[in-house]
Amino acid sequence: MQEPAYLDPRSGATFPLDEPRWCGPEGQPLLLTDLPGLGRGQIDRAKGSLWRYAAALPFRPEAPITLGEGCTPLLPGEWNGAPLRFKCEWFMPSGSFKDRGASVMLSLLRAQGVRHVLEDSSGNGGAAIATYAAAGGMRARILVPDSTSPAKTVQSRALGAEIELVPGSRQDCADAALAQARDIFYASHNWHPFFLHGTKTLAYELWEDLGFRAPDNVIIPCGAGSNVLGCALGFGELLRAGEIDRLPRLFAAQPAHCGPIARAFLGLPEAAPRPTIAEGTAIAQPIRLPENLAALRDSGGGAVLLEEEEIIEATRGLARRGLYVEPTCAQAAAAFGRLLEAGTIGRGETTVVVLTGSGLKATRRHAELLGLSL
Amino acid sequence: MQEPAYLDPRSGATFPLDEPRWCGPEGQPLLLTDLPGLGRGQIDRAKGSLWRYAAALPFRPEAPITLGEGCTPLLPGEWNGAPLRFKCEWFMPSGSFKDRGASVMLSLLRAQGVRHVLEDSSGNGGAAIATYAAAGGMRARILVPDSTSPAKTVQSRALGAEIELVPGSRQDCADAALAQARDIFYASHNWHPFFLHGTKTLAYELWEDLGFRAPDNVIIPCGAGSNVLGCALGFGELLRAGEIDRLPRLFAAQPAHCGPIARAFLGLPEAAPRPTIAEGTAIAQPIRLPENLAALRDSGGGAVLLEEEEIIEATRGLARRGLYVEPTCAQAAAAFGRLLEAGTIGRGETTVVVLTGSGLKATRRHAELLGLSL
Known part of the structure; x- marks a missing residue:
């Protein structure tokens, strides 16, 4: 495989990796060229963080910036009577899944002198x-x-x-x-491709959590899509490395009030964004929209648009199970219910619902749902 | 070893474990009789939660109530130029170390029909x-x-x-x-002894984190002392099981404005409590005061009283390292500085500073420190 390089996925142009860069010369968003990924023998099992998958990164920084991010619980549960797994991504230093991307991106950038x-x-x-x-x-x-x-x-x-x-x-x-x-x-979490190579460790971790199998479905709360793209990268690498024999289906959950990726996937016309309780996913102009659509399509997955009431109901449903999360990520649980009802997802399948952020980040929202004024 | 029972540590009276009870007949606080603990071969390594140490509990519930609590990061760091380890106990479902006690206590109580x-x-x-x-x-x-x-x-x-x-x-x-x-x-976290048998898993985890060695010192933010007592229980069991050859020294960090355990340990007269930024440890009348003193003494450890300014400075020092925690637990880092300066703790020793709660639980306090009004 070639030396890793920055890649403009729309033109195919590449740029050397060794000089820090966050976009192409015309301001276009970049990815990296395909990386080889890792096999199960290359996991650094002594590390209780996402750095156990360091062999899958574009290069290894001598001194990673790490605070124990990753290795989050994958909990068995049920929803609408069907089994699912909750991936609890708020067990993190800053309280959200974004620590995966930040740890990897800043580690690599610092190694490059930034x-x-x-x-x-x-x-x-x-x-x-x-x-x-x-x-x-x-x-x-x-x-x-x-x-x-x-x-x-x-x-x-x-x-x-x-x-x-x-x-x-x-x-x-x-x-x-x-x-x-x-x-x-x-060092934008939306622009820099190193960030996605941090979020892709979610895929590696799910694969290891499940005994080196891919799940059938991963349902992801989606704003700019860093977890959708991270899962596409990670599972794609595992597929090419021969560690899994098919991709899991990736499903993006977005608010009906602001869901440009889901709308485009579902063939709906663009719509003006409206306020939503799912504020973490309220991204009106995601810079990697075509790449998100390709990731959903290539995986055989899909997209779900959720009404405010459904998001609220799912937030409450999670809390009733002891899962106190941001309403934003309750969308993934709500989408599971919808996909199950539609028959898109079967009861016997292994489905992961990604819960991205702590409810402690959304005290005001939870208070509103309770009718409390703070 | 005898069947586990409730124990009044002050009179030596015991009460059968099989009927739910949270205090003695005269309202006295209870512990359990000594348990055998576990050896490293009894860890259930398939479990990525404190339930890997279930063999050390007074009995095993058929269906533990678990949300992936425990298995928190132990991070290497430095403070005042000396090495230490931060145990990051806010990587938990509800954002604090108390999930250890709650998971175990409610699992055992539910198994008893509560x-x-x-x-x-x-x-x-x-x-x-x-x-x-x-x-x-x-x-x-x-x-x-x-x-x-x-x-x-x-x-x-x-x-x-x-x-x-x-x-x-x-x-x-x-x-x-x-x-x-x-x-x-x-089911009081201060009263019920099952709670302490949850917090004791911190000791087991530190022992496993360190390659089945006890640290030299554990510094603990201390209110009612559930982590002090939990560490005394856990390390005591490991000592009796022959898994470690000496107890780590346990140090309790308390606010000077409200530190009855530290005052008693240091031979200072009682003092009226004053408001403190370390609100999580502001317990004016800890119900297990004598047991806390015994735990500190038996381990060869001690207690430190911290002024508000020291707690604030340590909160800032942790944040400068990316550790966004409750000011309450910054006391443990501040106490490390003091013990180091006093020569009580040496630079070459393995010292664990327990960071008990997420900074997201103390937004208002952090805002005050920044001079922001919310």
């Missing part, structure tokens, strides 16, 4: 970058819309990130980040 | 009981002082616990719980 990073996110992405920048002795600047409630940035600020309030919308904030990216390395 | 439990805690204890009651299909009633901010009970309420606001002080609330304990089984 010391100061830029990010734009008031949510889980920003908190994860702030966490690993702190752990790695790197500086982080995080841009957030000036309308962001102070509570949302406490975690990143406490971790030492510099928070810059940008007047205007979320899009203005993203534009400001692009402008500042000339001066500070833009 | 279906409805009473607790009094607006903090981590209440959240953990609410979590495992939900997971186990049990009802939970949690009493909290009516002055408790609504934000503190959102998690327990969302998980389906019944929250009862009790007029008056924290003590009034404890008194109300004792009164209600005639009607509902009082």
Whole structure:
């Protein structure tokens, strides 16, 4: 297999990996060229973190920035009378699955000499970058819309990130980040392909959790799609490495109020985004939309659009099982119910529902659902 | 070894284990008689949770209530230039170490037929009981002082616990719980000895983390002392089982503003409690004070009283390392600095600092430290 390189998946152009870069020369989003993945004999079993799969990364940093991320529980459960598995991705340093991507991305970037990073996110992405920048002795600047409630940035600020309030919308904030990216390395969880090579460890972990088998289905709360693409990468590598004999079907769960990937997959016209309780997945313009569609299609999977009431009901259903999570990720459970009812998923199949973030990140939302004012 | 029984450690009286009971006939706090512990060959390595140590419990429930608690990271780090290990106990279902105790206690109680439990805690204890009651299909009633901010009970309420606001002080609330304990089984994290047999799995885990060695020192944020007593139980069992050849020294870290266990250990007179940022350890009247003192003494360890400024500085120091935790548990790191400076702990020793709760549980405190108003 060739040396790993950055790849523009739309033109096929490649760029050498050894110089830090987060986009192509015309600002296009990049992936990496296909990597060989790893076989079960290459797992570093002494490591109780995602770094046990370091052999699957594009290169191995001498000193990974690690806080014990990964190796999260896969719990058996039931939903609407059918068995499923909950992958509990909030057992993480910063409380969400984004720590996988942040640990790998910042470890690789630091090994390439990057010391100061830029990010734009008031949510889980920003908190994860702030966490690993702190752990790695790197500086982080995080841009957030000036309308962001102070509570949302406490975690990143406490971790030492510099928070810059940008007047205007979320899009203005993203534009400001692009402008500042000339001066500070833009370690965006949405843009940098190293991030996806962190999230892909979810696939490796599910494979190991299940005794070196792929599940039949993985249902993923989907905003920009980093877990969809991460699973596609990871399971794709395992397939090419001969470790599994077929891909699991990947299903993206998105809010009906803001679900551009699901809408495109389902052949629905574009729609103006509306506010949703599933705020972590409210990404109106995902930069890797075509790659997400390809990942869902290639896996034989699909997409589900969920109404607010369904998301709320699923949030409550999870809490009744002791699973206190962000409403955002309850979409995956709600989608399981729908897919089961439609007969798309069978009761005898092995289905994983990915629960991406702690309910402690959504105290205000949970209070609203309880009718409490804080 | 005799059949396990409840034990009044102050009188030596025992009571049969097979009927649910949370205190002695005169309302005295109980422990269990000595258990044999387990050897390394008895670890159930297929389980990625504290239930791998189920052989060390007083009895094995057929269906444990488990959400993947335990098996938390033990991270190498440094503090004031000396090496230490951080045990990251917030990688847990409800975000704190209390899940160890709750999972074991409610599993054992449910196996004994208990279906409805009473607790009094607006903090981590209440959240953990609410979590495992939900997971186990049990009802939970949690009493909290009516002055408790609504934000503190959102998690327990969302998980389906019944929250009862009790007029008056924290003590009034404890008194109300004792009164209600005639009607509902009082599954108090402070009172029930099964809880300690959950927290003792921390000791087993540290032993396994370190390649079946005990650390030299364990520094523990201490309120009522469930982790101090849990470590004393677990390491004591390992010593009796011949798996370790000496106990680690246990050190209790308490706030100077409310540190009755440390004051008693250090021979200081009692003092009226004052408010502290370390609210999780602000227990003015720990019911197992003599047992805590004995545990510290028998291990050759000690106690440290920390000023508010030291706790704040340690909270910041941990955040600078990417460890976003409750200020309460930063006391353990601050105490490490003190013990190092005093020469009580040497640089070459293996010292574990236990970090008990997620910073996401203390957003308001962190905001205060940042000078942010929410």
